[in-house]
Amino acid sequence: MSGTALRETAPRERRPAVGAAGYAVARGRGASFLLHRRSALVAAVLTAALLGACLASLCLGTSAVSPGAALRAAFGLDSSAEFVVGTLRLPRMTLGLLVGAALGVAGALIQSVARNPLASPDIIGVTHGAAALTVGAMTYGAVSTAVLPYWSVAGGLAAAGLVYVFAWRGGLHAARFVLIGIGFAIALRSVTQLFLTKGDYQVAQQATVWMTGSLNGRGNAEAEPLAIGLLLLLPAVVWAARAQRSVVLDDDTATALGIRLARTRLGLATVGVLLAALATGAAGPVDFVALLAPQIARRLTGTAQIPLVCSALTGAFITVLADVAARTLFSPTELPVGVVTAAVGAPYLLWLIVANRTGGRA
């Protein structure tokens, strides 16, 4: 039973792209040690880049603040830039960090379950489900931001469940899964549109901005429930990081080792969907971060398995940086951050298709 799931999508992953062929072939202790070192190095570099992006996020905007003053204000040592940095930019940056990290991990988990970079939550309808229910809740009265995350999580889970059920046919063929996911994404988008035309103009404006994924005017009110949700999910993510290793095995090996692949996969995918839906509830659908971050992280570390920590760091880096771009590119007008991530991510997806990393078949 569990052995048949996803067999058709048997791993077509390349060997670790460590460059030298020797690394990929050697499977001894030395090699795994080397890979670890590289991952650690990448994580350190990513952390540094992330800190840089955070600093830029605190400094740049309609009124520029010097890095020193920004840092002092962020730690409450300087009151001159207190409002701009402490009240406006710090909460927004925090939210960007959390959203990006959650999306990065969500993408990493779902992609490693599906063994396909395209099965990211924004392609298979998870974020659209979250968006549809959330906009519905906005339109029909539940305007309190405290309630919205619940609707997002419910919507994301429902969408993922539906796509899973309809794509299941004696196994999960990746092509079928992606096609049906795209179909549901379109249907859910038009449901969202339906709610938009039902609402009055103000709700429509608010929901339109929400739907593109924006950090503008958001901060602690959204970051707090997200942070709580992420903390609650942390044990699950730690479990996922361990369980993820078994998913890279092919079905026969895993079965021989006594690993229940189907259950592990379901668990991993559920954690991924929950993370994506939580992030969507906080910031709206920030498209393509969940697709991009794990791919970039994996290329950087050169591991066969998608690295979770590096995916989180990359996701946070992309989101914070995209937010800086969104607010400075057309200053004083702000773009939603989702517009920037989609403008970067969609061409990447097109490139993936052209370069034929899509699993190729079907």
Add this chain to the structure above:
Amino acid sequence: MPAAAPPSPAVQRAVRAPSGGGAVRRSALLAAATAAVALAALLSLALGSRSLAPGEVWQALIGQGEGAAAKVVRELRVPRTVIGLMVGAALGMAGAVMQGLTRNPIAEPGLLGVSQGASVGVVLAIAFAGAHSLDAYVWYALAGAALAGVGVYAVASRGRGGASPVKLALSGAAVNALLASVTAGVLTTRATTLEQFRFWQIGSLSGRDASIAADIWPFLLGGTLLVIAAARGLDALALGDDVARGLGQNVALVRVTGGLGAVVLAGAAVAAAGPIAFVGLTVPHLARGLVGGGHRWLLPMSALLGAVMLLVADVVARLVFPPSEVPSGVMTALIGVPFLVVLVRRSGVRS
């Protein structure tokens, strides 16, 4: 060897459709479909938040009726019905041609980004070129539709395996996302555009006035002539590029003629009624089931069924939540997705 994908099961089935002796049956089916269009049009004229008796509708149509009922029919429902007929027929034919050209059962203006391309053209025209009426932005819509369609197909046909359903759908999804982000960027930075665009965007037949029909019919006529000209070539193309060439068809010419026709039809339809998804996907499959895969029968049947589907969707949309209305684009999407699921599960996609 050209990188032609082998004919999909749907097309293979289509090609195997009965050839001789079916002409009478097919003519009868076409007549039945025409009757269905007339019935749907009548329903569209009579039903709504204020329902009218057929007699009242007839009175109003021949210009004898007086009062509010006649006014409702003449000023609101006639334009809406006419536009529904035109747009539905255009989308049905565009879908049939795109499925024939790409030899791909899921090709459709919505999935392939053609509709979204037309949308972006309209948004840019409203926001930056100061276009406020259809005759001003229809050209932008056509240009956007053409660029998006060609782009999606070009990306999908690169690489191993040619333009398979999954690659086509994925590049469509990517281009859709990219274009949607352009639209969203424009709309969030320009609030005035949003209000004008909001109702157009969703694909609705309501509130479109009669001048729209007058503006788009030349485009629809032109597109129809182009796809009719390509019909014979499309039949040959279903057998594969090599066979088509062997049969004496100029494959490139067929592609250009048919593609241009489909883009003009889809682009003009989107300019008139907003992006209405899944009519172009659903209708050709139903039509193929009825009259087989020969395009000289398939195209008129798709046009008729497309008109029926859109009008019925619009009437249902009008009746579901009176007095406010569900846009017909939402209805067609909700009808179309189960159809897509069945199609994909059954035969559409296999490695």
